[in-house]
Amino acid sequence: MTLDQALTALRECRDRIDEVDVRLLALLNERARVVEQIGHIKHGQALPVYEPKREDQVFANIQQNNAGPLSQEAARRIFERVIDEMRRLQKERMQD
Amino acid sequence: MTLDQALTALRECRDRIDEVDVRLLALLNERARVVEQIGHIKHGQALPVYEPKREDQVFANIQQNNAGPLSQEAARRIFERVIDEMRRLQKERMQD
Numbered sequence: 001m002t003l004d005q006a007l008t009a010l011r012e013c014r015d016r017i018d019e020v021d022v023r024l025l026a027l028l029n030e031r032a033r034v035v036e037q038i039g040h041i042k043h044g045q046a047l048p049v050y051e052p053k054r055e056d057q058v059f060a061n062i063q064q065n066n067a068g069p070l071s072q073e074a075a076r077r078i079f080e081r082v083i084d085e086m087r088r089l090q091k092e093r094m095q096d
Numbered sequence: 097m098t099l100d101q102a103l104t105a106l107r108e109c110r111d112r113i114d115e116v117d118v119r120l121l122a123l124l125n126e127r128a129r130v131v132e133q134i135g136h137i138k139h140g141q142a143l144p145v146y147e148p149k150r151e152d153q154v155f156a157n158i159q160q161n162n163a164g165p166l167s168q169e170a171a172r173r174i175f176e177r178v179i180d181e182m183r184r185l186q187k188e189r190m191q192d
Binding site for chain 1: 097099102105106109110112113114116117118119120121122123124125126127128129130131132133134137138140141143150153154157158161162163164165166167170171173174175177178181184185
C-alpha cells in the first residue's frame, strides 16, 4: 500500500466512524427517551428510582450479546457511563 | 394509571431498552472493527496513532448531530468513554 492509498483508506474509515457515531447518538437519545418515560411512570406511582437488580439485568444483557472485538470489560465500562448519564438526566428532569 | 398498568408499562420500557442496548453494542463493535482497521493502516505506514485533531472532529460530529434529550455534555462524556475504550483496544492489539 502506498502512502496515498493509506491516506485514502484512512479517510474512508473515518467517514464510516462518523456515520456509526451519528447512529450511536440517535440510539443513545432513543434510550434516554425511554428512561425519561420510566422516570415518569415511577414518579406517578412513587416507585423507587434506583433498582440495582435491574442494573444487573442490563449488564447481563450486554455480556450475553457481546460478539466483540470489544472485551466484556470494555463493553461494561462503556455501558456504565451510559447508565450514569441516563441517571443524571433523570435526576435533572425530576427537579424541573 | 393503576399500579398494575404502571408495572406493565415499566416492563415494556425495559424490553425496549434491552433491544436498544443490543443495537448499541452491535454498533460499538462495528466502530471497534473500523478502529482496528485504522490501527492496521497506520501501523503499516508508521503513522502516529494518536491524532488530537481527529478527536476534535469526532466530538464536533457528535455536537452537530445531537438532537437530545441527552445534553451536549452528557453526549460528550459518553463518547469520551467510547474513544478511551477504542484506544485501549488498539494498544492491546499492537502488543499481539
